[in-house]
Amino acid sequence: MSDTIPSAVSVRALLIGAVPALVIGVGSALVLRALDLVSEDLQHFLWDTLPGYFGATEETPWWIFLVLTLTGAAVGAIVWLVPGHGGPDSATTELGGPPPKLGAVPTILLVAILGLAGGVSLGPENPTIAVNSALAVALLGRLSRRVPPAFLVLLAVSGTIGALFATPVAAALVLTGTVGALAMPGTLWDKLCLPLASAGAGAVTMILVGGEPIAFELTPMGEYQWIYLLQGVLVAGVSALLGIAAAFVFPYLHRAFHALRNPLIFTTLGGMILGVLGIIGGPITLFKGLAQTADLLEHPGDYSAPELALFTAVKIVALLIAASAGFRGGRIFPAVFVGTAFGLLAYALIPGIPISLAVACGVMGIILAATRDGWIALFVGVVLTGDIAVLPLMCLIIFPVWLLVTKAPELVVHPRQEQDTREAA
Structure with missing residues (x-):
């Protein structure tokens, strides 16, 4: 059998590819849902049940510091001592990177659960994609050589993104550029339909097993005004600058933590710093940020401008510390919280800007x-x-913001960046 996808698009080829696409989509959603349920149960125990035995609550400063510190120590010990070592460092990986070895899967799941439950400011996307990619290549790659490992990884990424957002639309958009570069014939749709099937299977499965789509409703923007373009560019541009600043310091922070060499030391230290940040920003600045984003959007009037500024600053620093100190997790969901808090801050400070446009541009810029x-x-x-009316404006606003970020550093640590930081030091 050939080690590559057939040289011509045919019904038979698509049918053959549909089997792993659907299986991987369903499996990706089940893995993510299991990860969510286990981490949520542990989170409830750590932050709602256990502190009561010690006369504390989730808002008690010393409890926040203790849980984050112990979470760092537990993750560091696993990365240091347990075979598999928690898989690849999430700071150095993107969503579609090479799959880890199958033997690393248990420790990837374990450190991801500890981080999610312990209040670490990272999301589940990177570890879940790593696990799903490893399982797809290890299990399905042995059954058929008609589908190469790289395409199985693409299907795992698609299925996981579909499950994460409980809709295949995000995966279709994200993968448009990726599949367009694939060395296979046919139109863009020919290349996209199998990843989209995987994303659809992941999204439907996630909803059937209790997952919920990421969807909120803010006050609609109403009639367009030309001033909205300038306001949107300002909000999205400043939000993007926050992300660029974070990306600039990221490799330096990563190198500083890892200079301590032992994961038990530098991840515990990271947990201690996260504990201090959690005390400063409060419980709303802990965890991956999705539920906390919902709190902000459901009660936008409950927070003053200084509070929103504090949430924005604390969360972006917490994201950098968590990603630099050896915790495993993704950076998208915490960045969404940062963008939401900043968007609401802009809404509080800029006269006349619609709340939906302010939030949409705040999130778009940093993402x-x-x-x-x-x-x-x-x-x-x-x-x-939840306001589709903002989309046309955002399609115009994104252009100058893209010019701003296109040559800026990425929020990921590459080997070259590590070398540059050493030379600069």
């Missing part, structure tokens, strides 16, 4: 800087507001 992907930045910005 664009963090992911360097305009599709996902647009998608998340619109989904969070």
Whole structure:
């Protein structure tokens, strides 16, 4: 059998590819849902049940510091001592990177659960994609050589993104550029239909097993005004600058932590710093940020401008510390919280700007800087507001913001960046 996808698109080829696409989509959603349920149960125990035995609550400063510190120590010990070592460092990986070895899967799941439950400011996307990619290549790659490992990884990424957002639309948008570069014949749709099938299977499965789409409703923007363009560019541009600044210091922070060499030391230290940040910003600045984003959007009038500024600053620093100190997790969901808090801050400070436009542009700017992907930045910005009317304006606003971020550093640590930071030091 050939080690590559057939040289011509045919019904038979698509039918053969549909089997792993659907299986991987369903499996990706089940893995993500299991990860969510286990981490949520542990989170409830750590933050709601256990502190009561010690006369504390989730808002008690010493409890926040203790849980984050012990979470750092537990993750560091696993990365240091347990075979598999928690898989690849999430700071150095993007969503579609090479799959880890199958033997690393248990420890990837374990450190991801500890981080999610312990209040670490990272999301589940990177570890879940790593696990799903490893399982797809290890299990399905042995059954058929007609589908190469790289395409199985693409299907795993698609299925996981579909499950994460409970809709295949995000995966279709994110993967448009990726599949367009695939060495296979046919139109863009020929290349996209199998990843989209995987994303659809992941999204439907996630909803059937209890997952919920990421969707909120803010006050609609109403009639367009030309001033909205200038306001939107200002909000999205400043938000993107926050992401660029974070990306600039990221490799230096990563190198500083890892200079301590032992994961038990530098991840515990990271947990201690996260504990202090959690005390400063409060419980709303802990965890991956999705539920906390919902709190902000459901009660936007409950927070003053200084509070929103504090949430924005604390969360972006917490994201950098968590990603630099050896915790495993993704950077998208915490960045969404940062963008939401900043968007609400802009709404409080800029006279006349609609709340939906302010939030959409705040999220779009930092997601664009963090992911360097305009599709996902647009998608998340619109989904969070529930106001489709912002989309045409955002399609104009994104252009100058893209010019701002296109040559800026990415929010990921590459080997070359590590070398540059050493030379600069």
